[in-house]
Amino acid sequence: MATLTPASLRSWLQAHGHPAYRATQVLAWIYRRHATSFAAMSNLPHALRDALAAAFVIPVLTPTVVSHSRDDTRKLLFQLDDRAAIESVLIPDPPRLTLCISSQAGCGMGCTFCATAQLGLVRNLSAAEIAGQVLAAQAQLRAEERITNIVFMGMGEPLANYDAVVQAIELLTAEWGIGISARRVTVSTVGLVPAMERLVRDTAVNLAVSLSGTTDEQRARLMPINRRYPLEALMGMCRALPIPQRRRITFEYVMLAGVNDSLDDAARLSRLLRGIRSKVNLIPFNPFPGAGFAPSSPGTIRRFQERLLADGVHATVRQSRGRDIQAACGQLALATTPPITHTTTHHPT
Numbered sequence: 001m002a003t004l005t006p007a008s009l010r011s012w013l014q015a016h017g018h019p020a021y022r023a024t025q026v027l028a029w030i031y032r033r034h035a036t037s038f039a040a041m042s043n044l045p046h047a048l049r050d051a052l053a054a055a056f057v058i059p060v061l062t063p064t065v066v067s068h069s070r071d072d073t074r075k076l077l078f079q080l081d082d083r084a085a086i087e088s089v090l091i092p093d094p095p096r097l098t099l100c101i102s103s104q105a106g107c108g109m110g111c112t113f114c115a116t117a118q119l120g121l122v123r124n125l126s127a128a129e130i131a132g133q134v135l136a137a138q139a140q141l142r143a144e145e146r147i148t149n150i151v152f153m154g155m156g157e158p159l160a161n162y163d164a165v166v167q168a169i170e171l172l173t174a175e176w177g178i179g180i181s182a183r184r185v186t187v188s189t190v191g192l193v194p195a196m197e198r199l200v201r202d203t204a205v206n207l208a209v210s211l212s213g214t215t216d217e218q219r220a221r222l223m224p225i226n227r228r229y230p231l232e233a234l235m236g237m238c239r240a241l242p243i244p245q246r247r248r249i250t251f252e253y254v255m256l257a258g259v260n261d262s263l264d265d266a267a268r269l270s271r272l273l274r275g276i277r278s279k280v281n282l283i284p285f286n287p288f289p290g291a292g293f294a295p296s297s298p299g300t301i302r303r304f305q306e307r308l309l310a311d312g313v314h315a316t317v318r319q320s321r322g323r324d325i326q327a328a329c330g331q332l333a334l335a336t337t338p339p340i341t342h343t344t345t346h347h348p349t
Contacts, residue, residue: 004030004056005128006167012055018048026052028176034135036060061132066140073321076137080105080129084122086155088133090140090147091321097141098149101133103165104156109190110224113212113254115288116155125156127167134178150180152187153208153329159187159195169203188252193229193237200241208250208281209238213260214268222260231272238276248277248314254329255296255304256285266307279314283329286320 002008010023025043029035036058038049063076074090084105091098107114108121137147150172152158158165165187171177172185182204189196190210200207213219213226220226226234238249251273255261269280282305285295296304301317308315318329 001055001057003059003126003128005126006170007127009056016051022048024176027171027174030058031131031135031171031174031177032179034138059126059128059132061129061136063136063140069321069323071321074140076133076140078133078136082123086125086129086133088137088154089321090137093319093321096148097145098151099134099137099147100151100154101130102154102156103130103152103158103161103168107156108160109157111190111210111212112222113256113285113291113293115291118290119155121156124161124164127164127171130164130168131171131178134172134180147180149184149186151185151208157190157192159189159192159199162195162198166199166202169205173204186250190223190225191229191234192225193233196237197241200243204244206247206250207241207243208252209234210254211251211269211272212254212256214265214272218260222256235272235276238278243277248279251278251280252283253280254283254285255301257294257296257300259293261296261300261304263303263307266304267311270308270311270313273313279316280308282315282317284318284320286323286329 004026006023006027009026010020013020013022022044026038026041029041035041038044038053038056038058041049044052061078064079065077067075067077069075072092076088076090078086078088080086086102086105088102089100091100102125104124105122106119107116109117111117134147134150141147152165169182169185169187172180173182183206186206186208187199188208188210196207196209199205210223211219213222213231216226216230219231241249243249253260253269273280282301284301285291285293287293287295305315305317320329
């Protein structure tokens, strides 16, 4: 039996002579009503339910471990069927509750300030595995909680798994799916230039670009992708993207002590962003074993931000969450650290 995905379901229904709307019904049962069996899909003919059950397995992700941080961040560790593993993170920032999800097991981009890069790329996730992280996280929520935002900033490079990510976005945002507004979904990329344009044209989600360097030499040391798509190509694409009015590209900038945090770097960053509707998210580096970097001091980050603001650049500083459980930005590497609780399931609201 095959694992059910939107594409495989639609193809199967067409091949077996069933109307296209049956796909919407099936997917709504799974992603809107959280059905885990075809037998529960009462508005489908019995014969179709039986045939689907013989052809497909409904993907269900259940975390093997849920780690709880002192700041109430929760990290979910999933062991997939083929022994690959991924992590997702629930990040409270009232009134928001953001879920950070993975698009690949491991990552092949090689960014030197990211723990996930040390794992290398294991494999791409399917659309069902990507969206399944949201269903699993919903099952962990307290009665008063609701996921308000989803960010593709977990393990992997989303645009290197383009087709599955776009299918997953459909599952996340469709009325018959999980039903989260596309304006509350953000996809982060290291800068896969051709796929950035496709994403903006194919979806209505927000785009974030991991920058973290202001010269080609500097950025190539930190992010090998810069050798393929140097800053001129990357920033040129950002200027050309058909971003809707009132929307901005977010540029993520990891602050590394003595590496990319000088006022000269801030001045170069301001120049790079000219002509782009943008905002900058300054991210204090989150250490991990063997990283070889140290975080910039709070004072250095503040002065860097002030220089950007003086140049008219909208700049904020991200508050690190979940460091004590290795759940902060750049720390996802399948490590479980105390305090840890084994997973318990709550009904989603």
